[in-house]
Amino acid sequence: MKAVVMRDKQLLVDTLKAPTPAAGEVLVKTLACGICGSDLHMFHHCEHVLGNFKRSGIPVDFDAGQDVVFGHEFCGEILDHGPGSDKQLKVGTRVCSMPFIFNRNGFEHVGFSNGYPGGYGEQMLLAEGLLVPVPGDLPAHLAALTEPMSVAVHAVNRARLEGDEVPIVIGCGPIGLAMIAVLKSRGIGPVVASDFSPKRRALAEKMGADLVVNPAEQSPYQSWVEVAAPAGYDIKGPQAMYGLGPQPKPCVIFECVGIPGLIQQVLQSAPPRSRLMVVGVCMESDRIEPMVGIAKEMNISFAYGYNGEEFARTLYDLAEQKFDASPLITSTVGLDGVAEAFAALSKPDEQAKVMITFE
Template sequence: MTMQAVIMRQGKLSIADAPIPTPGPGEVLVKTLACGICGSDLHCVTHGSQLLASAREVAGIELFDPNGPVILGHEICAEIVDYGVGARKDQKVGTRVVSAPFLLRPQPVTLGFGSLETPGGFAEYMLLSEDLLIPVPDGIPDDIATLAEPLAVALHAVNRGKLGSDEVPIVIGCGPIGLAIIAVLKMRGFGPIIAADFSPSRRAIAEKMGADIVVDPRETSPYDSWRSVAAAPDPARYGRQTPMFSGFPFRPSVVFECVGIPGIIQQILSGAPPCSKVVVAGLCMEKDSFYPTFAIMKEIDLTFCIAFTPQEFAEAFQHIVSGRLNVGGLITNHVGLGGVPDAFVRLADPERDVKVVVRPQSG
């Protein structure tokens, strides 16, 4: 038995037949209903060798075989078709589910970077681990359910920022993760939220997601905008003070870097207020550099983050189900499997798309 899938080989995408995978112990075979295209999918195609080299050097793992077929896609909503040996079968066949993109095998598999035996969501069928399944309520559309994964990334980034109740956040870059971070910040009551992006369309979506002040950084500094709303007449609300910046009369700040290109970290260190926390969520695939003296003199805390915990994934999905996170505005297009290669091209242009969801069953 075969299925249709989008297969990546050496940075090229094509539509081809692939074997329908067989679930192992504790696994389920699912029919993929919807799968979002993530920035890391784009990175695999355009910067695959750099991504592999980093994973190899940092974690000692081979994320995927650069010479073999890979089926990408890890922002998943699917329907249970069959169970592997020894499964509990807690959910009925036909139940719609989401899952954190991992197979809980003795050697865990990160879905979306696997071989034909462990395909990602750009295929008609895939495998999931029964222990990670979360049922999707009837009122939640397939495409909205796929947003659990990027929102879990955003939730993790905000958690890493460890915001206090009085901090004024700045979001640099309004791509999918920056926009999701804005939504999480708004949900948790932080603000006012300042957001910056060169793209008019993405600035418009940032406003819909809950940003209070949205600027084009070519015209207005987001840090000047921060000063205009973070001034604190009461010294009790001042952020952390240092001898070099004693009496700095502003509330504390946290800056989320959501761009991921060389030079952005230095720009932030240069513009950010003293004693800021900077959370780097943008995945830069090239070497970068910055002047440590900027961070040292300002006593800036620099934090990096990636992915999420299973608990954060479940929490993000529950916020979608409850309606606390209203994020449908992130999705700008839908395609079938045949439209995936072109969608990758369109996503390189911020004015054309933000989040494209693939519907593998629609062709």
């Protein structure tokens, strides 16, 4: 099979031996696969990322000196079943799956493994028990957005919104954009979105954000005041600090950037008693001043990944058009265009989600 291989710190198109499904596994033909920010991080900073995973207890590891085929945001078609399989889903069925394999050797993450190639290749091995059939005629490139959209669904679920909140989305990359779509689908808002990139601000509007700001020109927190607070409300005033007088609607901030200093910036700038949901993956050490958070009675939570129910529900929500994720995809490429797409994705003004297609 043809695949894009990470080898010697390069992305190369090569022909590899097709994988063979073991017990409990299925062989699928890749139909579409998204390029994830995690893939970019892994390509540019592989040893550092794997070290962070180990310290965090994330069971993802592989030998960076051997071939790796990335790709964990995918849609495929069943070609064959391993021995002893249930075969509840027939050959030819289009499927999505969480990119996990549990076998006698332990845990493998499809796309971050030496033994389980991901969706940057023409074929993959997936766990039969984790397959979710693609409903109806949902196109493969949209079904492949299930994985990143599930990350946003999980973060919104973790925020435990009650419906009266006015959220702020910091960073309008793929996850921030997905966050906007999920919030709007649940009737939460108005949604304030913030990004330095004009192209990503335009995408935020397409995804349904009600107020989109350039933080170089306007504080997103002041913009939030305009739509969530009573007249005369001062974020930094003593009445706001001590909860006296007319109060604003609850503020929930989704941090979708993941760079050092941003959590501290939110603590300093957000209104008192805000809730911060950290979704952006910062790969560096960071520092905060707890006194700021204590004085403002801030809540900080973190969100990572998704569960099986959220993954399956997200696929069906895409099929039922509960939200429109199509603006996320800003470009499509074949395998020969992946290396160039990685270069383009390193510049946030260029792209949001690049989709590899095989059809």
